[in-house]
Amino acid sequence: MEENPNFDVNSVGNGGKNPDFDENSIGNGDENQAGIGSNSITNEEGSISEMGQENEEKKTRIVQTDIGAKNGQNKCPKCGSTSIALSIKKGLLRCNYCRFEFAPEKVEGWVTDIKSLNNEVRGSGTSDIAKGASDVVTFKCSSCGAEVVVDTASSNQARCHWCRSILSVNQQIPNGAVPDMILPFKLPKDEAKKEIEKFVGKRKFFANPTFAKEFTTQNIMGVYFPYMVVDINSHAHLAGQGEKKIRSYGTSDRKYYDAELYDVDREFDLTIEGLTIESNADRLKSGSDKTNNIINTIMPFDVENSVKYDSNYLSGYSSEKRTTNINDLEEMVNKQAKDIARYQANSTIQQYTRGVKWESEELDIKGRQWKTAYLPVWLYSYQQVKGQSKQLHYVAVNARTKETMGSVPIHMPKLLGITAVIEIIIFLIALLWDVSWFFLIIGPIFFAIIYSRYRNAGKRHYHERETKANISNIKKTDEYVETKTKLPNAMMEGANNASVMGGFGMFK
Ligand SMILES: [Zn+2]
Ligand SMILES: [Zn+2]
Numbered sequence: 001m002e003e004n005p006n007f008d009v010n011s012v013g014n015g016g017k018n019p020d021f022d023e024n025s026i027g028n029g030d031e032n033q034a035g036i037g038s039n040s041i042t043n044e045e046g047s048i049s050e051m052g053q054e055n056e057e058k059k060t061r062i063v064q065t066d067i068g069a070k071n072g073q074n075k076c077p078k079c080g081s082t083s084i085a086l087s088i089k090k091g092l093l094r095c096n097y098c099r100f101e102f103a104p105e106k107v108e109g110w111v112t113d114i115k116s117l118n119n120e121v122r123g124s125g126t127s128d129i130a131k132g133a134s135d136v137v138t139f140k141c142s143s144c145g146a147e148v149v150v151d152t153a154s155s156n157q158a159r160c161h162w163c164r165s166i167l168s169v170n171q172q173i174p175n176g177a178v179p180d181m182i183l184p185f186k187l188p189k190d191e192a193k194k195e196i197e198k199f200v201g202k203r204k205f206f207a208n209p210t211f212a213k214e215f216t217t218q219n220i221m222g223v224y225f226p227y228m229v230v231d232i233n234s235h236a237h238l239a240g241q242g243e244k245k246i247r248s249y250g251t252s253d254r255k256y257y258d259a260e261l262y263d264v265d266r267e268f269d270l271t272i273e274g275l276t277i278e279s280n281a282d283r284l285k286s287g288s289d290k291t292n293n294i295i296n297t298i299m300p301f302d303v304e305n306s307v308k309y310d311s312n313y314l315s316g317y318s319s320e321k322r323t324t325n326i327n328d329l330e331e332m333v334n335k336q337a338k339d340i341a342r343y344q345a346n347s348t349i350q351q352y353t354r355g356v357k358w359e360s361e362e363l364d365i366k367g368r369q370w371k372t373a374y375l376p377v378w379l380y381s382y383q384q385v386k387g388q389s390k391q392l393h394y395v396a397v398n399a400r401t402k403e404t405m406g407s408v409p410i411h412m413p414k415l416l417g418i419t420a421v422i423e424i425i426i427f428l429i430a431l432l433w434d435v436s437w438f439f440l441i442i443g444p445i446f447f448a449i450i451y452s453r454y455r456n457a458g459k460r461h462y463h464e465r466e467t468k469a470n471i472s473n474i475k476k477t478d479e480y481v482e483t484k485t486k487l488p489n490a491m492m493e494g495a496n497n498a499s500v501m502g503g504f505g506m507f508k
Contacts, residue, residue, distance in 0.1 A: 059119035063109040065180040065308065065371075066124060069170035073142050074312060076100055082166040085315040088188050093312050104307035107181060110369065114271040117233035117367030123180030125172050125309070125372040126228070128325045133175035135321070139167050152177035152321055156311040168311035176226070176322035179372035181306035182313050185222055187399040192378035193217040195404045196395045203454050208384065208409040211393075217380060222399065224314060224374035225295065226322035228279045229303050230333050231369040232272040236341040236471075239265045240359040241481070242352030243492040257487040259354050265477040266345050270363070272337055273468040274303045277329050279322040279372065297405040298398040299461040301375045305400075309374070319374060326370055336463045338363050339500045343464040344471045346497055351478075355495025376400065384409040408454045419447045464500055 073082050076095035083096040093102040111117045135153040140146070144163040150156065156169040156177055172178040196217050204212060243259040250256045276299055278284055283292045341363050349356050376399035384391045395406030423443040429435050452458060 061119070061121045062124055063107065063121060063180075064124045065107045065109075066170065066172045066178065069172075069178075069309070071137075071169055071171050072139050072167055073165050074168045074170065074310070083315075084166075084312040086184050086313050088185055091184050091186060093310065104184075105310075107308050110371070111231070111367075114231050114233050114273055114367075114369075115269070117231060117271075117369055119367055121367070121369040122326070123371040125178060125180035126326055126370045127172070127174055128327075129176045129323065130174035133173070135175060135177070137169055137173065141165055141167060154318060154320070156314055156319065166315075170309065170311050176372075179226060179309055179322065179374050181229075181371060182224065182309045182374040183301055183303060183306045183376055183400060184313050185317065185376040185399045187376075187378065187397065187402055189220065189222065189378070191402070192222075192397045192399065193220060195397045195402060196220060196378070196380045196406070199395055199404050199406050200408060203408040206410050206415050206450055206454060208411045211382060211384065211409045215382070220378055220380045222317040223377050223379050224317055224319040225283070225377055226279045226320060227301075227303075227373050227375050228277045228322075228324075228326070228329050228333075229306075229371045229373050230272075230275045230277065232270075232275065232333075232337050232365060233367040234270045234272070234337065234341070235267070235364045235366065236270045236345070237265075237267045237362045237364075238341070238345050238358050238360070239263075240357045241492075242349060242356035242478075242497075243354035243484070243495075244351060245353045246483070248490075255490070256485075257354070257490060258483065258485045259487055259492070260483050261481040262352070263477070263479040263481055264349060264352065264356055265475075266348055267473075267475040268344070268348075268471040269473045270341050270344060271470045272340055274300070275333060275336060275340075275463065275467050276300060276303060276373075276375075277332060277336075279324045279329060280320050281323045281328070284324070293458075293460055294394045294405050294407055294456065295377060295379075295396045296461045297456070297459045298377065298396050298401075298403045299463075300466045301398065301400050303373060303375070306371075306373055313374075317376070322372055333368075334363070334365075335501050336467075337365070339464040340467055340469050342497065342500075344469055347471075348474055348476060349497060352492075352497075354490070354492040356497040357492060357494040358496055380406070382409070405456060405459060407456055410451065410454050415447065415450055419443050422446055 074084065075082055076084060076098060078100040079095060079098040081095055081097040084093050084102075085096060086092075087094040087101065090101065092104060094100070107123075110123075111121055135151055137150045137152060139148045139150065141148050141160040141163060143165045144160065146160055146162045148158050148160045148167050150158040150167060150169055152169055152173075152175060157166055159166050169178060200207070200215055207215075240263075242262050242264040244262070246258045246260060248255055248257045278296065283295060285292065338361060342358065342361065345358075378397040378399050380395040382393045384393060391409070393407040393409055395404065395408075397404045420443075423440060426439050426442055430437050430439065
């Protein structure tokens with residue numbers, strides 16, 4: 001069963017503890033937040049230690065991503081209109097009056113060959129959110145002189161209520177509202193509606209009746225969510241022991257295994273491209289009132305197709321601004337990078353049929369590149385009211401890949417009732433025909449399957465295998481230690497090569 005009530009996106013980064021962004025104690029403390037130098041991640045319960053104390057000048061290069069961006073009226077160069085919006089079909093911005101289309105701009109200055117990435121590179125849109133920075137930006141409209149207020153918490157545009165011009169926030173301000181890049185919507189609203197209807201349609205039988213009655217895709221919203229996109233150039237070193245099965249014997253009740261034990265050592269260069277982390281603190285949290293994992297699950301996005309940020313892409317869509325800084329997300333990034341290293345190492349240890357138990361895992365990070373991005377999601381949300389408590393359910397559609405995931409509120413009396421009927425029938429069969437009581441397990445299994453199919457509470461984004469990664473310069477050492485006999489288990493005791501850090505379960 002995939003159900004994991006402790007599911008928490010953030011438990012990857014915090015070792016299962018509750019997320020607390022203010023007290024983040026990552027080795028890279030305040031005084032040197034500018035860079036990573038020769039940090040290495042060690043295996044001691046996820047702690048990160050600073051290896052080289054020499055600390056040669058932390059080299060951080062900032063890529064300015066809002067060059068040429070202007071606040072205020074963003075005019076069509078042909079007709080001067082400020083009404084410009086995304087044309088989904090072509091992925092271009094288009095003037096709503098004269099239909100002039102704008103070629104999307106790319107940001108210059110990123111490192112694209114991750115193998116050559118050194119030290120720390122950061123987009124100017126990743127700068128720390130200033131304490132007390134206001135969400136509200138006020139402009140003087142250049143057409144009529146009126147003061148226009150833009151609340152960047154939900155939008156980076158506002159219409160002047162006097163002259164109807166649209167005013168945009170395109171320059172980065174230290175409040176997290178303007179990212180380095182944006183991935184435009186590609187999936188039209190009608191197609192997103194169909195996906196959501198299909199998803200809910202398959203889950204109608206046990207759906208909460210109020211939900212089933214109220215369900216409509218009329219009000220689905222297109223939302224740009226904020227993410228941190230990270231590229232990593234690193235060197236991994238894993239050491240431990242592995243077992244190869246030689247034979248098994250015994251009876252069907254009691255099986256035994258003989259295995260050869262080896263010391264296993266692997267070293268390789270590892271590049272990771274476009275590791276994507278949610279950067280709104282509210283969605284990094286989980287709780288009984290939230291189904292945040294749903295939005296996490298629809299990753300990955302084709303972040304490599306992102307373009308230079310322009311508020312006009314937001315026209316007609318909602319947006320949510322970033323509320324976390326690099327320091328808050330760093331520990332999670334490092335843990336996920338180590339998961340990727342472990343996952344990649346599996347291709348080099350296939351001879352160890354009983355698994356490998358890694359005892360030391362080091363990831364030396366040679367370079368990292370951080371970018372902030374707005375990524376597009378179609379969102380259906382439904383608030384379920386249960387007496388005093390409220391729970392927010394979502395169905396989310398990745399507006400690039402169509403990947404859809406959701407949580408549908410369950411009609412518990414019906415599910416429990418049918419589970420009870422199943423149990424009674426099995427009970428009677430067992431009683432009358434002397435069938436094993438073991439079959440009573442079918443009821444709980446049925447319940448769990450339906451629950452997980454409707455709520456998807458244990459679903460997550462498989463960062464370890466869905467993130468682009470490449471290994472090279474592989475060095476292998478395998479040394480025979482001994483042959484073990486009469487082992488009681490089919491898999492090596494303590495084998496961890498197939499699990500992710502943070503209690504998420506097995507790789508798939
Ligand atoms: Zn125009
Ligand atoms: Zn005006």
